[in-house]
Amino acid sequence: MTTIKQLSVFIENRTGRINEVTRILEESGINMSAFSLAESADFGILRMIVSDVDGARAALKAAHFGVSTTDVLAISCPNRPGAMHRVLEVLARENVFIEYMYAFSEGEVANVIIRPTDVERAAELLRNL
Amino acid sequence: MIWNQPKECMSAEDKRRMQGERLRKLVERVYHSVPFYRRKMQEMDVMPRDIRSIDDIVRLPFTTKQDMRDNYPYDLFAVPMSEIVRLHASSGTTGKPTVVGYTRYDLSVWSEMTARCLSAFGADRNDIVSVGYGYGLFTGGLGLHYGVEHLGGTVIPMSSGNTAKHIQLMHDFGATALACTPSYALYLADALRDCGMPRDEFRLKIGIFGAEPWTENMRREIEAKLGIDAYNIYGLSEVMGPGVSYECECKNGSHIGDDHFYPEIVSPDTLEPLPYGEQGELVFTTLTKEGIPLLRYRTKDLCSLDDTPCECGRTAVRMSRIVGRSDDMLIIRGVNLFPSQIESVILEMEEFEPHYLLVVDRVNNLDTLEVQVEVRDGFYSDEINRMMELRKKIAARLQSVLGLAADIRLVEPGTIARSEGKAKRVIDKRTLN
Numbered sequence: 001m002t003t004i005k006q007l008s009v010f011i012e013n014r015t016g017r018i019n020e021v022t023r024i025l026e027e028s029g030i031n032m033s034a035f036s037l038a039e040s041a042d043f044g045i046l047r048m049i050v051s052d053v054d055g056a057r058a059a060l061k062a063a064h065f066g067v068s069t070t071d072v073l074a075i076s077c078p079n080r081p082g083a084m085h086r087v088l089e090v091l092a093r094e095n096v097f098i099e100y101m102y103a104f105s106e107g108e109v110a111n112v113i114i115r116p117t118d119v120e121r122a123a124e125l126l127r128n129l
Numbered sequence: 130m131i132w133n134q135p136k137e138c139m140s141a142e143d144k145r146r147m148q149g150e151r152l153r154k155l156v157e158r159v160y161h162s163v164p165f166y167r168r169k170m171q172e173m174d175v176m177p178r179d180i181r182s183i184d185d186i187v188r189l190p191f192t193t194k195q196d197m198r199d200n201y202p203y204d205l206f207a208v209p210m211s212e213i214v215r216l217h218a219s220s221g222t223t224g225k226p227t228v229v230g231y232t233r234y235d236l237s238v239w240s241e242m243t244a245r246c247l248s249a250f251g252a253d254r255n256d257i258v259s260v261g262y263g264y265g266l267f268t269g270g271l272g273l274h275y276g277v278e279h280l281g282g283t284v285i286p287m288s289s290g291n292t293a294k295h296i297q298l299m300h301d302f303g304a305t306a307l308a309c310t311p312s313y314a315l316y317l318a319d320a321l322r323d324c325g326m327p328r329d330e331f332r333l334k335i336g337i338f339g340a341e342p343w344t345e346n347m348r349r350e351i352e353a354k355l356g357i358d359a360y361n362i363y364g365l366s367e368v369m370g371p372g373v374s375y376e377c378e379c380k381n382g383s384h385i386g387d388d389h390f391y392p393e394i395v396s397p398d399t400l401e402p403l404p405y406g407e408q409g410e411l412v413f414t415t416l417t418k419e420g421i422p423l424l425r426y427r428t429k430d431l432c433s434l435d436d437t438p439c440e441c442g443r444t445a446v447r448m449s450r451i452v453g454r455s456d457d458m459l460i461i462r463g464v465n466l467f468p469s470q471i472e473s474v475i476l477e478m479e480e481f482e483p484h485y486l487l488v489v490d491r492v493n494n495l496d497t498l499e500v501q502v503e504v505r506d507g508f509y510s511d512e513i514n515r516m517m518e519l520r521k522k523i524a525a526r527l528q529s530v531l532g533l534a535a536d537i538r539l540v541e542p543g544t545i546a547r548s549e550g551k552a553k554r555v556i557d558k559r560t561l562n
Contacts, residue, residue, distance in 0.1 A: 008511035010504065012541050038513050042538055047511050061506070064543035068509040099512055115511065 001075045001126045003119065005053045009046045010066035013039070021046060021060065028052075028059040034113055036102035047102070049074070049113060071119045073126065079110040087112070090129060096122045132248035132280075133241070136388045137443045141436075144444065148391055149182040151416040156180045156189065159422050162207040165200055166190070166424060186391065186414060187402055191425045197227040197367065205421050206230050213420055218266045219366045219465060226266070229366050230420040236275065238417060239369055242386045243276020246375035249384070249441075250335050250360040252306055254281030257332075259299050261309030261317075262340065262463070263289040268370030269340050269463070273308045276372060282306075289313070289463075292320050299333065300326050308337035310463040311347050311359070315494035318354035333357050339364065339371055340463040342451040348380075363448070367426055368413045374448055379440050382447030389417050392446060393425065394434050397455035408433045410455045411448065429456045459489060459555065461496045464533045468554045471500060471535075474526050480508045480519055484545040490558040498535045500527065503542050 011017045018037070025032060035048035050056045053069060060067050077083040084103075091098065096116050103112040116122035131137050139147070157177045159166040169190040170176070179188060197205060206213065213230040231239070252258065258277045262269030270288055277284040285302055287295050289309070295317070299307065307314065314336055321331070336351060336359035343361070351359045363383050364371035373390055374383035385392050394409040395402050403409040411428045415421075431453045436446045459466045468487060475481050481502045488499040502523065510516055520537045527535045546553060 006511065008509065010509050010516070010539070010541060012539075012544075017541075040513050040517065043516065045511060045513060045516070064541060066504055066506070066509040066542050068507075068511055070511045 001073055001123065001129065003071050003123050004049065004074050005069050006072040006113065006115070007048055007050055007053055007056055007060075008068045008070060009048075009060060011044045011046055013042055013044060018046060020063070021065065024059050024063050024065075025050065025056060028055055030056045030059070034102065034104060034111065036100070036113075038100065047100075047115075070115065073114045073116065073119065073123055075112045075114060075126065075129075076109050077112065079105045079108055083110065084112065087114075087126065087129065090125050091116065091122055094121070094125055096125065130248050130251070130253065131442065132245040136386075137245065137384070137445050139388070139444055141444065144388065145183055147388060148416060149184075151388075152183055152186060152391065152414065153177075153180050155414070155416055155418075155422055156424070159207055159424065163205055163422075165196065165205055183391065186393070186425070189414070189424045191400065191412070191427055192423045193427050194227060194367065194429075202228045203230070205423075207422050208232060208419055216266075217268045217271075217366050217370065219268075227367065229268075232419040235369075235418055235420050238389055239272060239372060240275045240279035242369065242372035242389065243272055244280040245386065246360075246362050246372050247276055247280045247282065247306075247337070249375050249377045249443075250306070250337060251358065251378065252277075252280060252282060252335055256280075256282040256305045256335070257285065257303055258282055258306040258308060258337070259285040259287050259295065259302075259304040261287050261289055261295060261307060261313060262371075268364070268366040272364065272370035272372060273337065292317060293324070296321055296324050296326075300331055303332045305332050306335035306337060307333060307355075307357070308362075310340045311338040311343040311351060312341065312462065312491065312494055312496060314338055314351050314355065314359070315347065318351065319494065321355070328356060336360065337362055341460040342453075344450070361450070363451075365428060365430075367423065368415060368428070369418070373413070377439060377441040377443060381439070382435055382449055384439070384443050384445035384447055385434075387446050389415070391416050392434055392448065394432070395427075397429075397431070405434050405436050405446075408449075408452065411451075427455075429454050429458060431455055457555065459487070459557070461489060461498050461533060464531065466498075466531055466533065470530055471527065472554075474523070474530050475502060478523060478526070479505065481505055481523065482542070482545075484547060485554065486545050487555045488558065489555065496559065498533065499538055500535045501538045501540045501545060503540055503545055506542070 031051040033049050038045045099115045101114045160177045175188050212232045215231040218226040218228045260273045264270030336357045339362035348359050360376045362371050362375050364373040374385040376383050391414040393412040397410040411430045413426050415423050430451045432449045432451050486501040490497045524537045
């Protein structure tokens with residue numbers, strides 16, 4: 001488990017806006033290893049884990065995107081039944097609230113990004129897992 | 130029917146004499162009891178004795194809404210507060226509305242003027258009038274209310290909001306006339322069609338519509354949908370409230386109560402008086418008002434005047450429909466709104482950039498107001514909820530300042546044009562043709 005920086009981009013609900021973000025990342029030579037998109041009626045928030053947070057942030061801001069960075073927890077766990085449940089049980093038992101999470105699995109490993117309300121507390125609980 | 134034949138049908142000559150006499154007394158009064166006017170007249174080197182006829186009005190100073198704000202709350206009042214029996218206020222920039230005070234005599238003139246309107250619309254003591262204008266600081270509700278009572282009709286003090294109940298009571302109480310904004314009338318027409326009660330169970334025949342500009346097309350639509358005769362009533366709180374002018378059965382311009390309110394049309398740029406027939410800014414002098422008499426008040430409403438005799442028999446000068454404003458005031462659902470009011474709210478909130486765009490539209494006959502704002506760097510969040518909270522926060526502030534619900538749209542940084550001189554702050558998609 002590690003604490004890493006996640007980059008969030010405010011995106012209006014208009015066709016082609018996400019493409020604009022990916023274009024800028026491409027031009028800056030920045031790789032996106034995970035992302036999720038949260039949506040509301042008028043706008044969305046693209047949350048992503050990138051190879052160069054500061055570089056991506058600067059490039060997006062220069063292109064007039066509204067961006068913010070947040071600490072999130074990146075967890076690797078085995079890609080098999082019950083593994084995710086074990087992680088969530090630890091947090092639920094201690095009343096740590098999760099704002100959102102997203103995940104992808106690849107072969108033997110599943111990678112999970114968790115955004116708890118209290119990052120430090122969650123990190124502490126999961127350190128020994 | 131003509132409510133006050135001697136006044137509404139006065140010969141041109143008699144009227145001029147009466148207006149001149151009233152102006153002379155008015156100027157005498159404000160010079161001695163309102164320091165603001167005394168100072169202005171002294172600056173212009175005009176003394177009360179210089180005003181001998183109504184033609185001398187052009188020598189007098191203008192009054193603006195800003196003057197009313199600068200003299201907030203009571204400095205333009207010409208009588209002691211013991212003589213004031215009613216206050217009304219119009220919405221203004223944050224915390225500073227414009228206040229008007231009425232003496233008992235002022236209220237009697239107001240009732241008389243509104244009764245003239247209702248009578249011109251064909252109403253009499255047998256009519257039951259549902260007043261759907263807001264009651265309160267806004268002059269619409271109470272203005273009509275006292276007029277109906279003065280006429281001898283029956284008033285249903287509905288106030289605004291709650292369309293279903295309004296329709297039910299108009300049905301049950303046998304309302305014969307409806308007073309509200311024309312856009313609300315259209316909204317009501319659709320609701321009435323869908324309410325399940327057949328039209329012939331309603332007794333509605335007269336519509337009394339004002340507080341916002343409207344068009345002949347809207348009149349046709351309202352008349353067809355509601356099956357009534359729709360009439361325009363015009364007014365503004367600074368001058369009195371509803372009843373400053375009104376249409377007659379000819380529906381060809383609104384007759385101004387020019388024995389009480391002397392109208393002029395001036396060029397909004399040079400302030401030079403323009404002849405009848407030319408379009409310009411409408412200016413009123415309140416010839417008989419006691420509480421807060423105003424000399425040459427600039428309404429910022431653009432229209433033209435017509436003094437040719439009307440087929441109805443009235444000689445009272447007619448004003449055309451309002452074709453626009455000489456300032457940036459918007460009228461949304463009957464509520465007056467200046468972009469600067471919205472600006473003042475946004476400037477107070479650190480979460481937003483000091484730029485905005487207002488998009489005004491009319492959907493299902495109701496005005497909509499969208500306010501586009503950009504969140505300031507540092508206030509963006511990874512959580513939808515946080516962004517929604519920002520939106521709610523600004524919506525609540527705007528609601529309390531404007532008295533009007535606005536849809537807030539958060540847009541990406543740099544989307545809104547930055548002001549270079551005159552930035553386009555308003556897109557009004559409503560068509561008035």
